[in-house]
Amino acid sequence: EVQLVESGGDLVQPGGSLRLSCAASGFTFSDLYMDWVRQAPGKGLEWVGRSRNKVNRYTTEYAASVKGRFTISRDDSKNSLYLQMNSLKTEDTAVYYCARSTPKDSRHYMDVWGKGTTVTVSS
Amino acid sequence: DIQMTQSPSSLSASVGDRVTITCRASQDISIHLAWFQQKPGKAPKSLIYSASSLQSGVPSKFSGSGSGTDFTLTISGLQPEDFATYYCQQYNSYPVTFGGGTKVEIK
Numbered sequence: 001e002v003q004l005v006e007s008g009g010d011l012v013q014p015g016g017s018l019r020l021s022c023a024a025s026g027f028t029f030s031d032l033y034m035d036w037v038r039q040a041p042g043k044g045l046e047w048v049g050r051s052r053n054k055v056n057r058y059t060t061e062y063a064a065s066v067k068g069r070f071t072i073s074r075d076d077s078k079n080s081l082y083l084q085m086n087s088l089k090t091e092d093t094a095v096y097y098c099a100r101s102t103p104k105d106s107r108h109y110m111d112v113w114g115k116g117t118t119v120t121v122s123s
Numbered sequence: 124d125i126q127m128t129q130s131p132s133s134l135s136a137s138v139g140d141r142v143t144i145t146c147r148a149s150q151d152i153s154i155h156l157a158w159f160q161q162k163p164g165k166a167p168k169s170l171i172y173s174a175s176s177l178q179s180g181v182p183s184k185f186s187g188s189g190s191g192t193d194f195t196l197t198i199s200g201l202q203p204e205d206f207a208t209y210y211c212q213q214y215n216s217y218p219v220t221f222g223g224g225t226k227v228e229i230k
Binding site: 035037045046050062063064097101105107108109110111112113115116 | 178
């Protein structure tokens with residue numbers, strides 16, 4: 001069974017740091033791109049960023065709202081994706097989802113999602 | 124950035140109804156559009172990719188169409204389990220962007 005399980009969400013003060021993890025199983029993790037998407041309370045979905053695969057040198061893309069503060073990494077040996085979040089702001093409060101992105105027609109679409117982990121930034 | 128505009132933002136429908144949700148992109152995204160369903164407190168679920176391809180395991184009452192800038196999601200024979208919020212998403216270029224969502228409620 002294909003599965004993504006996020007962890008690491010917590011209550012953190014503004015300016016603080018947090019590292020989220022996403023454990024993947026049931027598929028060849030190393031072959032695929034992976035994304036982080038977040039959802040603030042009562043709001044819509046917001047893409048956070050993407051990690052490409054080894055073939056594409058693990059390069060990353062980020063939303064403007066997190067660029068320079070968040071870093072996406074992965075460890076293919078552990079089938080895990082990470083989101084290092086620094087300089088956190090109250091507006092980063094959200095449920096954070098990781099998603100698998102599958103290639104199709106030279107693009108990658110999100111086909112499997114984890115259940116999410118909650119990050120609350122508050123003093 | 125490509126803006127994705129969904130309409131309506133909410134709708135009320137009855138069991139058995141056919142409903143259509145539209146999504147407009149601010150520029151040409153070819154067919155690189157996906158639709159997701161989200162129920163309260165749950166993760167989004169993939170329904171459609173490449174504008175009209177049904178995700179494995181998704182019932183055929185869901186269908187998508189469109190290309191370029193204008194897209195639609197149609198749900199035929201609405202059932203109680205279909206009452207949820209639906210999002211479109213473009214993945215043609217970075218940043219990936221989502222529509223604001225359409226909440227489908229019971230009339």
